[in-house]
Amino acid sequence: MVNFDNLCQTISVCKDCDLYYSRKNAVCGEGTASSGIMIVGEAPGQKEDLEGKPFIGRSGKLLDSILSREGLSRSEVYISNAVRCRPKLGVAPKVAEIKKCSKYLKYEIESIKPRIIVPMGNSALKAVGIVLGFSFPKVTEISGKIYKVKDYYVIPQFHPAAILRNPKKLEIFKDNFVSTISFLMGVTGKEGLSEREVLKA
Numbered sequence: 093m094v095n096f097d098n099l100c101q102t103i104s105v106c107k108d109c110d111l112y113y114s115r116k117n118a119v120c121g122e123g124t125a126s127s128g129i130m131i132v133g134e135a136p137g138q139k140e141d142l143e144g145k146p147f148i149g150r151s152g153k154l155l156d157s158i159l160s161r162e163g164l165s166r167s168e169v170y171i172s173n174a175v176r177c178r179p180k181l182g183v184a185p186k187v188a189e190i191k192k193c194s195k196y197l198k199y200e201i202e203s204i205k206p207r208i209i210v211p212m213g214n215s216a217l218k219a220v221g222i223v224l225g226f227s228f229p230k231v232t233e234i235s236g237k238i239y240k241v242k243d244y245y246v247i248p249q250f251h252p253a254a255i256l257r258n259p260k261k262l263e264i265f266k267d268n269f270v271s272t273i274s275f276l277m278g279v280t281g282k283e284g285l286s287e288r289e290v291l292k293a
């Protein structure tokens with residue numbers, strides 16, 4: 093049986109990389125993936141670091157609004173991050189830090205077994221790639237594309253923080269989630285399988 097309480101306890105005292113020095117609270121993954129979707133972000137932001145919960149700031153609010161537009165609540169998806177501790181000044185985590193932290197994401201993916209993984213942004217793509225043994229191109233080149241890697245469909249997406257900085261990409265962000273949910277309905281047999289191209293890794 094999966095014991096996420098133990099996982100969270102382990103993460104909360106982890107000192108395996110330098111991000112340990114800059115955090116107030118390590119932030120564990122959250123949710124159930126009962127829908128079949130796991131979403132991976134980059135790192136806790138200021139609010140998340142203070143409260144120890146994932147995606148509760150402005151990015152989280154944007155994500156929640158897009159999910160609820162598609163009929164999904166936060167509790168139906170599992171939300172995690174590439175790294176669990178906030179980098180200093182909110183800069184992107186280093187590859188070495190993502191590698192160190194990827195053991196926790198690996199445990200979550202292998203325990204939850206989501207049908208679809210949505211890595212949001214390049215740090216999340218790097219982390220998911222490390223866990224699945226595949227090197228993804230940058231998110232600007234592949235957002236919305238569908239990859240089959242091992243047992244999982246991976247559909248990369250922009251990070252909501254990037255959308256808040258550049259609202260011109262909001263429609264692409266929304267469309268990617270619409271087609272991700274539609275693809276999910278197909279792979280779970282709730283609707284006909286969409287004929288979108290699936291890239292084999």
Ligand code: SF4
Pocket residue numbers: 103106107108109110111112118175176177189192193
């Ligand atoms: S970012 Fe991950 S590996 Fe680094 S200290 Fe935090 S929990 Fe440990």
